[in-house]
Structures are given as C-alpha cells and as structure tokens.
Amino acid sequence: MPIPANAPGRVSADNRFGWPGGYFEGRFKGSAVTVRVDTGGEPLRLLVDGIVRATLVEPGESQFTVSGLAKGEHAVRLEKVTESQSGGPRFLGFYTKGIAIKAQARARQIEFIGDSHTVGYGNTSPVRECDGAKVRATTDTQLAFGPLAAKALDADYRVIAYSGYGVVRNYAGKMPGENLPFLYPRAVPGDAALMVADSKWQPRVIVINLGTNDFSTALKPGEAWKDADALHTDYRAKYVTFIRSLKAAQPQAKFVLMAAANFAPDVADVAAQTGATMLRVPTLEVTGCNWHPSLKDHREMAALVETAVAPLF
Numbered sequence: 001m002p003i004p005a006n007a008p009g010r011v012s013a014d015n016r017f018g019w020p021g022g023y024f025e026g027r028f029k030g031s032a033v034t035v036r037v038d039t040g041g042e043p044l045r046l047l048v049d050g051i052v053r054a055t056l057v058e059p060g061e062s063q064f065t066v067s068g069l070a071k072g073e074h075a076v077r078l079e080k081v082t083e084s085q086s087g088g089p090r091f092l093g094f095y096t097k098g099i100a101i102k103a104q105a106r107a108r109q110i111e112f113i114g115d116s117h118t119v120g121y122g123n124t125s126p127v128r129e130c131d132g133a134k135v136r137a138t139t140d141t142q143l144a145f146g147p148l149a150a151k152a153l154d155a156d157y158r159v160i161a162y163s164g165y166g167v168v169r170n171y172a173g174k175m176p177g178e179n180l181p182f183l184y185p186r187a188v189p190g191d192a193a194l195m196v197a198d199s200k201w202q203p204r205v206i207v208i209n210l211g212t213n214d215f216s217t218a219l220k221p222g223e224a225w226k227d228a229d230a231l232h233t234d235y236r237a238k239y240v241t242f243i244r245s246l247k248a249a250q251p252q253a254k255f256v257l258m259a260a261a262n263f264a265p266d267v268a269d270v271a272a273q274t275g276a277t278m279l280r281v282p283t284l285e286v287t288g289c290n291w292h293p294s295l296k297d298h299r300e301m302a303a304l305v306e307t308a309v310a311p312l313f
Helices: 132-137 145-151 230-248 261-274 294-313
Strands: 024-028 035-039 044-048 052-056 061-067 073-080 090-095 099-101 108-114 155-162 205-209 254-259 277-280
Touching: 024 090, 035 044, 035 073, 044 061, 052 294, 061 090, 073 090, 108 145, 145 155, 145 294, 155 230, 205 294, 230 254, 230 261, 254 261, 261 277, 277 294
Parallel strands: 108 155, 108 205, 205 254, 254 277
Antiparallel strands: 024 073, 024 099, 035 061, 035 090, 044 052, 044 073
C-alpha cells in the first residue's frame, strides 16, 4: 500500500529532487516499510522513527525494506545528503503492508536560498584541504544552518542553493550570466525545465545568503564590470529585483538577508529598499573543506537565523 508523503522540497514532474536538502516523510502503522528510489548514485539517508536505518547509494531503481518494527505507528523519512549540480535522485514512494496514514505537513514553512554556505559544502570535513570527491563525501545539507534552524522552529524547509554562484557574479567570474537568480526557477538545477507549480508551498519566511561569490575574487579583464564599484552597484540593483520577483510569487513571505562583513553595506541597502531584515554573519572558523563553514559554524549561524526568524512567524 502506498504511503502518502510530505515533500516540502522542490520536485520535478518526473519526481526528481535535484536541489540540496530535499526530503520526504510519511507515517504508517505496521511492522515494515519499503522505500523505492533511483538514487542517481547519490547518498540518500533513510530514517524510521528518527533513527538512521540505511544510506542508499547504488544507482538505478531499487527498493529497501526496514522490517521487524514494533507494532504501532511509525514515521519514515528519506533525505538528500549532498549536493548534485546535475541529474538528481527520483523518489518512487514509500510502501507498507500495514496501514498508511495521511501525511501531515508542518504548520510553518521556511525557504533558504544561497550558495555553498547554504548547501553545507564540506561541513563535516575535519580538514580544509579537499578534492572534489572529498567535498562530495563530507557535504551534509541536513546539518547546514538552514535545516538546523528550521528543525528548531518545527518548520518544513526548502533549500534552493548552488555552490559557487552569486547574485550577479559567480566564483572567479565563472559562467557569466548564469547566476543563482537565473537557476532559481528550475525544477532541478542542472536541467532547463522549470519548476512545477506547487500551491502547498507558501513559506512564511525566505532566508537568503548570497554575495560571497560575487565579491570573494578580484575582477578579471573582460568581465562585465569596469571596477569593483560597478560590481557592487549591479549587485544591489539585481538583488532588489530578485527579491521583488520572489515577493510577487510569495506575497505572504518575510525576508531575512544574511551578510558577511565585506558586503554587509550592500545587503543593508538592499534590505532597506525591500523591507527585509538584515542578519550579519560573524567571523567564522571556516575549517570545513576549502575554507568553508564547519559544523560548529553552521550551528552558530542556525542559532542566529532561529532568533531572527522566530518573530516573523
């Protein structure tokens, strides 16, 4: 028997969930539950009653059964662990021979938009020196600041984030014109197909953390801005436009804009123009992969986000 699933993350028409942090939850009465999935070769964590029962990685369609459960009601959850910038797993459902219970979404919803910091890039790594494989193996979006804050607030969450991307400029000027606002409408980040309309997703708060990649590297000859001042001006203008487009789609949402020291004045200006709340991120230890936030950093940021967001519900 199929189990109805609560799926707050963005899911494509063919049930792919390519953005980081996606998850599916269901409830049932019975002694066993089966999940069917095509992992796409990505690690997917399966939990029953909050306990990790398996991490599914093998590519191709497969199913995994957790059996021997005590009689009574149980909760099952499948969650995306790392980041995929192309492709994406496909969720094919939860099943039980017992009794399926209607899925219950949480009363609160939060959306997080950002870059590698929002992804949780290399956050579980004990060292800063990482190659691509190490980054993939040590990235856990579920332990990034967004999901941590959302769980503390008992909110469903959606993460729309892409490592290396900014508002108008990506890291080191790569992929000009293809920035986070350009990718945002996509159902899956590596596919041009647009997201499916989802009337159930109406976040009360949208938290954005963008700007690190816009300003972390010096401008190179041939880029679109004549100097740093022009880049900052363009960043502010395009950021305001992006937020206004989000407001048009989600008029009920309040906005929290995160900012590090080197672009805090820009974000303060954007917040003033859009009626958003600005959240200053303190200096972090950045001992994760390639000088990214550590688990300790993410816990610190999560606490700040929780404090900023709680009054907005």
